[in-house]
Each structure stands twice: as C-alpha cells, then as structure tokens.
Amino acid sequence: MPEKEVLLTTEGLKNLEDELDNLKGVKRREVAERIKLAISYGDISENSEYEDAKNEQAFVEGRILTLEKMLRNARIIKDDEVDTDIVSIGSTVRLQDREFDEEVEYTIVGSAEADPSKNKISNESPVGRALIGASVGSVVDVNVPSGTIQFRVLDIKR
Numbered sequence: 001m002p003e004k005e006v007l008l009t010t011e012g013l014k015n016l017e018d019e020l021d022n023l024k025g026v027k028r029r030e031v032a033e034r035i036k037l038a039i040s041y042g043d044i045s046e047n048s049e050y051e052d053a054k055n056e057q058a059f060v061e062g063r064i065l066t067l068e069k070m071l072r073n074a075r076i077i078k079d080d081e082v083d084t085d086i087v088s089i090g091s092t093v094r095l096q097d098r099e100f101d102e103e104v105e106y107t108i109v110g111s112a113e114a115d116p117s118k119n120k121i122s123n124e125s126p127v128g129r130a131l132i133g134a135s136v137g138s139v140v141d142v143n144v145p146s147g148t149i150q151f152r153v154l155d156i157k158r
Contacts, residue, residue: 006070007110007123009077009090015113016074020067023060031057070112077110082158087131089123092157095131098139098150108132127151 008016031053038050082090092107107120108131114122121128127149130142134153142149 003069003073006074006112007077007089008074008113009109010079012109012113013071013074013076016067016071020064020071023064023067027060031060079158084156084158085135087134087153087156089132090158093131093153094155095151096154098152103154104151106131 034053035050035057038044038047038053041047041049044050077088077090079090082088084091087093087108089108089110092105094103094105096103105119106127108123108128109120111122111124114120114125123129123132126144127142130140131151131153134140136153136156139150139152142151
C-alpha cells in the first residue's frame with residue numbers, strides 16, 4: 001500500500017525539519033545523559049528516573065521516525081502555487097460567521113501542520129474541507145456535530 005502524501009507549506013516543511021534536527025541533535029543527547037545518570041544510581045530494576053528516561057527515549061525515537069516518514073512523503077505547496085481566486089491548501093481565508101456576524105481568518109494547511117491555536121486548520125477538517133474550492137462571496141455550509149455553520153468567504157490571499 002502506498003504511503004499517504006503529506007501536504008506541507010514551505011513554512012510547515014521548515015518547522016518539521018527544525019523539529020527533526022532538534023530531536024536528533026539535542027534531545028537524543030539529553031535523553032542519553034539522563035539514562036546514563038539514572039544508571040549511575042545503581043539498581044535499575046526499581047529506578048523511576050531510568051524508566052522515565054527510557055520512556056522519553058522511546059517517544060523521541062518514535063517521533064524521529066514519524067517526522068522522517070512525513071518528510072519522505074512530503075509534497076510542498078509553494079506560495080506561488082496558491083490560487084487567490086479559490087480556496088486551496090496554503091490559502092489564508094477571511095470569513096464571516098453568518099450566525100454571529102463575526103469575522104475569522106484561517107490558513108488552510110495539510111493535516112501535518114494544522115494548529116488551531118494559530119488559526120491553521122487542516123484541509124481534512126470539516127471547515128477546511130467545506131472551504132476548499134470556494135471563491136470570494138460564496139457561502140459555505142459546514143456540518144459539525146451541533147448542526148450546520150455558514151460562512152461567507154470575504155477574502156482569499158496567499
């Protein structure tokens with residue numbers, strides 16, 4: 001079965017590469033030092049510091065493998081490929097929430113770099129999925145567990 005393509009903006013690619021470099025260069029060394037220190041305490045069979053360090057090592061190594069796989073399967077969405085006529089991955093979209101008459105702005109990104117706290121939503125999320133292909137002035141219906149939300153697309157930019 002082919003591996004899933006990972007869609008990334010240029011910024012998202014840089015962030016994943018930076019995280020990978022940090023894990024390989026800094027975190028691995030820190031965890032190895034923690035393990036070494038915990039072993040120096042003696043009997044490791046009931047040593048919580050050793051267990052914690054080994055668990056963190058497993059997490060770091062797992063994250064490294066995940067990032068390497070994501071980067072191997074990455075397709076970069078360059079800024080000049082982002083169409084400002086319709087919403088696509090890489091678009092920043094200003095919307096009007098029709099129910100509350102509030103404006104919100106989202107950047108549509110691939111799921112690997114989605115971060116709702118920074119208004120970066122995945123193209124696979126309900127809102128992202130509904131917005132893909134929409135143009136300025138159109139109204140989109142977003143099906144959410146509590147019902148349907150309507151947004152009017154006010155602006156699309158890179």
